[in-house]
Amino acid sequence: MIIDHTYIEKIKNKDEAAFEYIYMNTKRAVYSVVFAIAKNHSTAEDIMQEVYMKMLSSIHQYKENTNFFNWLLQIAHHHAIDQYRKNKHHFNVDVNDFSEIMVSREIGPDEEYLFMHMIDRLDEDERIVVILKVVEELKHREIAKILEKPLGTIIWIYQKAMNKLKAEGGYDDEEE
Amino acid sequence: MMKKNEIKKLFITNIESHIPTSIPKVDWSILASNQVNILDTVIISKPSRSVFKFKLIFTTAFITVLVLFSIGLFNNQPIATVQNPYTNVAYQNTLSVSAVSTATLMSNYTATTVSYNQALSLISKLTTTDTVTTIEPYLGMIETVTGQNLGISTSNLTSDNPMYESKVILTTIDLLGNQIHYTLYFNTTSYVKDNEQIQFEIEGVFLYKNFQYDFIGKKEIEDDGEIITFKTTNGLSNYVESTYKIEGNESKYNIKIVENGLIVSESKIKINEEDGNREIDFEYSDGSNYGSYQFKYEQEDGIDLLRIKYQTMINYVEESGQMKIEIKIDQLTGMTSYQIFVQPDDEDEYEYESKRNVNDNEDDDSDHNRDEEDKDNDSKD
Numbered sequence: 001m002i003i004d005h006t007y008i009e010k011i012k013n014k015d016e017a018a019f020e021y022i023y024m025n026t027k028r029a030v031y032s033v034v035f036a037i038a039k040n041h042s043t044a045e046d047i048m049q050e051v052y053m054k055m056l057s058s059i060h061q062y063k064e065n066t067n068f069f070n071w072l073l074q075i076a077h078h079h080a081i082d083q084y085r086k087n088k089h090h091f092n093v094d095v096n097d098f099s100e101i102m103v104s105r106e107i108g109p110d111e112e113y114l115f116m117h118m119i120d121r122l123d124e125d126e127r128i129v130v131i132l133k134v135v136e137e138l139k140h141r142e143i144a145k146i147l148e149k150p151l152g153t154i155i156w157i158y159q160k161a162m163n164k165l166k167a168e169g170g171y172d173d174e175e176e
Numbered sequence: 177m178m179k180k181n182e183i184k185k186l187f188i189t190n191i192e193s194h195i196p197t198s199i200p201k202v203d204w205s206i207l208a209s210n211q212v213n214i215l216d217t218v219i220i221s222k223p224s225r226s227v228f229k230f231k232l233i234f235t236t237a238f239i240t241v242l243v244l245f246s247i248g249l250f251n252n253q254p255i256a257t258v259q260n261p262y263t264n265v266a267y268q269n270t271l272s273v274s275a276v277s278t279a280t281l282m283s284n285y286t287a288t289t290v291s292y293n294q295a296l297s298l299i300s301k302l303t304t305t306d307t308v309t310t311i312e313p314y315l316g317m318i319e320t321v322t323g324q325n326l327g328i329s330t331s332n333l334t335s336d337n338p339m340y341e342s343k344v345i346l347t348t349i350d351l352l353g354n355q356i357h358y359t360l361y362f363n364t365t366s367y368v369k370d371n372e373q374i375q376f377e378i379e380g381v382f383l384y385k386n387f388q389y390d391f392i393g394k395k396e397i398e399d400d401g402e403i404i405t406f407k408t409t410n411g412l413s414n415y416v417e418s419t420y421k422i423e424g425n426e427s428k429y430n431i432k433i434v435e436n437g438l439i440v441s442e443s444k445i446k447i448n449e450e451d452g453n454r455e456i457d458f459e460y461s462d463g464s465n466y467g468s469y470q471f472k473y474e475q476e477d478g479i480d481l482l483r484i485k486y487q488t489m490i491n492y493v494e495e496s497g498q499m500k501i502e503i504k505i506d507q508l509t510g511m512t513s514y515q516i517f518v519q520p521d522d523e524d525e526y527e528y529e530s531k532r533n534v535n536d537n538e539d540d541d542s543d544h545n546r547d548e549e550d551k552d553n554d555s556k557d
Contacts, residue, residue, distance in 0.1 A: 014204040023199050031195045041194045049200045056202060115190040118183070134187045140449070144265055151269045152327040159326050165183050 003068040029136045030076045036127035037080035051076045073146045126161035259367035260342045272328040274406035274418040279384045280317045281416045282408045306490040308528050310467050316534040322473045323348035337361045351480045351503050359383040465490045497521045
């Protein structure tokens with residue numbers, strides 16, 4: 001995704017509308033990255049807000065002619081990891097904790113439960129790669145740039161994760 | 177088992193249903209005042225005595241470093257900085273594909289007792305299936321570069337060879353699901369950054385299938401764009417060279433096999449990647465002979481295979497059709513070969529068996545390499 005440079009200039013001049021535009025166009029990707037690390041929706045919401053504040057406070061450090069979207073996602077990635085390290089014990093959510101699972105209004109508890117189970121089977125890198133690829137529909141090359149990892153490694157991680165998930169989809173039959 | 181689409185749907189629905197819809201309130205004044213405070217500290221406050229002391233120490237230290245640096249320069253002592261192009265995401269994949277393809281082709285020399293040229297002519301005389309024999313020497317390369325759609329994984333490790341400053345292990349996967357490792361040890365002999373454009377040269381050795389090859393890799397900027405060349409040699413006048421060039425919107429690898437100073441084969445490969453699927457366009461040209469092959473990795477009834485669409489013009493005969501390549505394992509010896517099913521558009525289907533020169537001599541050390549890679553990746557994470 002490419003954010004027009006004029007919006008970034010406007011943000012520097014405290015333009016609310018420009019911020020709104022950037023937020024609306026990037027929130028899904030930022031949330032995806034943060035959730036992949038936090039594994040918890042309510043924590044992800046909090047961190048997501050902090051990411052945008054961090055972006056605003058550091059906007060003067062953003063280098064022109066570089067990809068703003070990638071820069072923002074890198075901030076999200078680093079900030080979420082920072083928060084994870086600081087609050088490690090709060091991040092590990094028990095997937096059997098029904099109160100955590102029942103936070104969604106649009107999908108049923110069974111799907112939420114299955115989703116959280118699948119998420120729990122993936123490691124941090126796998127979660128980020130799969131969520132960015134599937135939800136945000138980013139190309140492997142773009143994910144590689146955001147995570148600062150080789151393209152081959154990203155493709156490898158994605159395939160490994162998808163194979164795990166495909167197999168994991170049958171866990172209900174095994175466990176029940 | 178869940179289908180890929182079902183998984184995707186589940187992920188999208190779940191994530192999207194949790195994304196906050198309201199835009200966060202931005203406290204612009206706090207952000208602005210933070211910046212003003214920083215400026216205030218710099219402009220208004222007077223330097224204290226301790227700041228003055230710090231400045232004095234800093235200046236002295238800076239001058240000392242500068243003097244030592246100058247002495248170093250006059251003594252022609254190079255400053256030891258390790259620049260490893262494999263750590264640069266922009267070139268890593270190209271270098272890895274070049275390295276794996278040249279090494280796999282180069283290993284044909286050590287695997288056959290006859291020369292490459294002799295091997296090619298021998299095959300041509302023995303068979304009439306020119307469409308197949310043309311690509312036969314390249315099947316191992318295509319198999320390893322495709323890597324079951326996973327491509328090539330690159331691990332930068334600390335060099336354990338005192339002769340070389342960098343160590344890289346490239347890992348791919350063959351059609352049987354076995355991991356294949358290529359170990360590179362090298363020194364960066366030149367690294368120049370000019371106006372955001374980087375040129376470099378690396379030199380070292382390549383370990384593959386218990387054989388060692390020399391290699392040179394370099395990136396140059398020319399009038400018509402960037403060129404990355406990678407040359408793997410057995411130390412004699414035989415070498416395989418890959419040249420990666422971006423021409424307009426297209427980027428291709430030109431691969432040249434040279435024996436005793438003579439070019440015995442020239443080909444081009446282009447890797448297309450879409451949604452995790454790799455398709456390799458292979459073009460072969462030899463005087464009046466020409467072949468274009470599109471390779472795709474597929475799974476059929478649980479078997480990993482390569483599917484090919486081809487169009488050739490060999491000995492003035494035009495042919496097109498499809499092929500399917502599977503790996504056949506000899507139960508007694510464990511040796512593997514390519515089982516090629518050819519379906520020409522205008523003729524009957526036929527089968528062809530070809531020697532396979534991938535991974536048969538894989539050393540027992542592969543697990544060790546993998547562990548080392550994992551350990552290194554873990555420590556990075």
